[in-house]
Amino acid sequence: LNLLKISYGFQSSSLSQLPPPAYSLSRRPPEINSESMNENEFSAFADNLPSYNQLSQNIDNLPPNYYNISIVPEGAILNYSDVLPVAKLSEAEIERNKNGIISLDPLLNNNPDELWRYFMTYLTEKPNVVVVVHGYHTESYIAYEQYRDANGNFSTRPVHRSKQVDDFNFTVDITPYINAKWSRVVVRANGTDNEDSITLRDCLEQYTRSTKKIKQLTLEKQIDGWRLQDVKDNIKVLLRQTGYRHHITVTFPLTNYKIVARGSNKISKFANNTCARLTCVLTCLWIVFLPVYLCMRSRVLLLSFNQVRSTIYGCNPNAKCGCSQFNATLTRIIGGESVKLSTWGFAVSIRVGGSHFCGGTILSDKLIITAAHCVAAFPSISRVSIAAGSNYLTIPNQVRSISTATMHEEYDPSQFLNDIAILKLSSSLDLTDSEVSKICLPNISSSYLSLNEYPPPDLDVVAIGWGVLFYHSVNMSNTLQQVALRTISKSNYYCNGTLYNPKYQFCAGNLTGGKDTCQGDSGGPLLLFTNNQWQLVGITSYGVGCGNVDRPGIYTRVAYYLDWIKLNGCQSSIDISAKKYFYCLVLFIMLFIRLPMTS
Incomplete structure (x- = not known):
């Protein structure tokens, strides 16, 4: 591993030239003793x-x-x-x-x-094989955020945040x-x-x-x-x-x-032809999915070089909700990953003035569920729209304006309690579009919730959204992202210290850090795969930083609000076929009553 010294520019017989870590004074590590390790001791590491x-x-x-x-x-x-x-x-x-x-x-x-x-x-x-070594630490600071309540009043409060500070980045070639x-x-x-x-x-x-x-x-x-x-x-x-x-x-x-086998000369000439490049770009979208028809088509275990494992969730093709055109594939890696096309048809981008603002989930052809703190920040309902049926913010499929937005009447912006809202669309979504689908809601009774947590702790769940990929970034991800998380018990020390009320909220994330939702993911879904379909169990609400150690994300507990959702949305959103059946039944009864009685 002598390349370790080369990559750092070591030319003397000591390690004293290592750059000092970017710690604050209160967290500075011990000073490096130049005599504690010489070049021979360092080189001996490779021999071992x-x-x-x-x-x-x-x-x-x-x-x-x-x-x-x-x-x-x-x-x-x-x-x-x-x-x-x-x-x-x-x-x-x-x-x-x-x-x-x-x-x-x-x-x-x-x-x-x-x-x-x-x-x-x-x-x-x-x-x-190249070893990539990245050293960093986190520093805490206080930021001031401005919030707008349901009445349009603004307030400012301090928020504890943390940021990642890089200390070093280098590579070592261990191929020999x-x-x-x-x-x-x-x-x-x-x-x-x-x-x-x-x-x-x-x-x-x-x-x-x-x-x-x-x-x-x-x-x-x-x-x-x-x-x-x-x-x-x-x-x-x-x-x-x-x-x-x-x-x-x-x-x-x-x-x-x-x-790999490279293309023939004809293919190469075609690819280098300026006039044909546009055609190549369009056909690439088709080429990417061609292997689906080569060797397999359903659930499979995928192995990659860093021993990362992926799982395809085989959805019930006959399900009325909670399934999209293609099965979801989740990789157990640090951080999130881009979503495959046609995987999460029930995810929508809520936009203000055409720019992504929050996430949401399709309940029916005219109803979207999201977070109340997103709705509270809407400048004007006329400027709000949703985009559905596409993984990309820049390529929307179905765009609809909003007619009404209903926040929970007891929403508390100071503690994000009852952080749930329903948007009603001005016109219906086309659910016959294979890129668009609706989500399933939990089927949990209030008596069960009074004694148990739902979702239960230590379950695999998935969060999706177009939020920023790095905590201090201001640019939303153009591609829909997914991240595999775990639900965390309300009795967990770090969870209990982050949420305000476990009755309405629950924790999910990775206590070792690196996996989380972030700014721009608010209002988006937290999903549980059960009975071969996806179920909405949480709504992205808030968190301390993004992906910090011992700082899980907080999500609205959807199961607690099933009655509220039915009262404020689903009862007024009976599908067209049900309405036709109801109207025909009423008409038949009226005609029957008017028929003359015969003796």
Whole structure:
């Protein structure tokens, strides 16, 4: 790891040139002792890295019959000389994944064996692993925010906030200490059924049999069996020996991990043609989703290089609410991620003067549920509109104006109690549009709520919105974001110290920090997947900072307000078919009463 010194510009025999951490005086770490660690001690850290044999089974010494089974075991290296002659191509079962789409040369379009040889050629490349080290700390400060109540009166109050201050950012190339072979190859494509794997032969044959003019397929390589966590821990220990005692994040991005076939000369010339670039941009939207028709189409477990796991939630296609055109895919990563198209059809952007202001959720074709503190800040109802059916703020699908906005009559802006409101649209949304859907509400009785929390603590939930991605940012995200959170018990010390009343509010987030909603997400939904459909259990209300350690977000407890929602919205929003049935029934009764009685 001598590159660690190079990346920091170390040229002397000590670590005294490390930049001082950006702490306030009250939180400054101990001064660095230049004699505590010399260059030799620092260099010795690289020699103490675990060897490949210590971290993973030595695949090079496996017996020849190791591959002579129907399924290649997890962790086995797939290479042309070992797998093809022994296990046979049709028996090599490979894990599937998604993304990584690129056009293939036409010469490989119709021969799966040639396609196999092409991909296997690149398995001998060396995996490059670069450690990215980011050190930072948080500082608290007091900001003053202005609030507007339901009567239009403004008030200012202090708010405790925190900000992240970077101390250092550098990278270390640990490629020389990583084994030169990849441990598996992954098919980056989607297929059919609910299987967890598909043979590579089947996948390649599906591709070569396809008659589509533009076909895409990419294989990706992975390293398995490595305990990169050991490297991460060692780096943290080393840094803290120099006096840095604060948050340190270490990630391991891999390079040269894709096995791709480039496009033909004709495709390349077409892509470089200025007149054709607009066509390429439009077709890219279609190309991105082509792998859905290659290998799989439903629920699957996805593995990526930093061992992040993703889950696709298979929604009930016959559900009347809580499901969109495509299933939601959630990745267990730090922070949020961009949403796939047509995933959250019930999310809307509430806009003031055409700019995103708050989030909301579709209850019916004419009703939107949101937070009361969003409605309280509306300058004029005539300037407010909603945009539905699109992941992008700049590309709205259905836009509707607002006719009325109803806040909870007991909304308390000082404590965000009863932070719930309903918007009625001037014209109905088109729910036959596959990009638009309505959400389900909890089916919880008041007697249950009197004894239990709903949602219960320690459940997986999802928050979505177009809010800022960084706490001090003023720019909203143009793309809809999603983040996986956990509900937190009201008895938790940090939750209890943040919310005002657990009867109306509850906590959700990650107490280790890094996952949260933020400014611009207010009014948006907090969703629970239950009975194969999504249910609105919370409305984004407020929080202390964004993603801070031990500072969960606070959400309005929707289950407590079911009667209020029915009283102020749903009863006045009977769908058209129900109205027609009701009117026909009344007309039939009136006609029956007027018929003459016969003896």
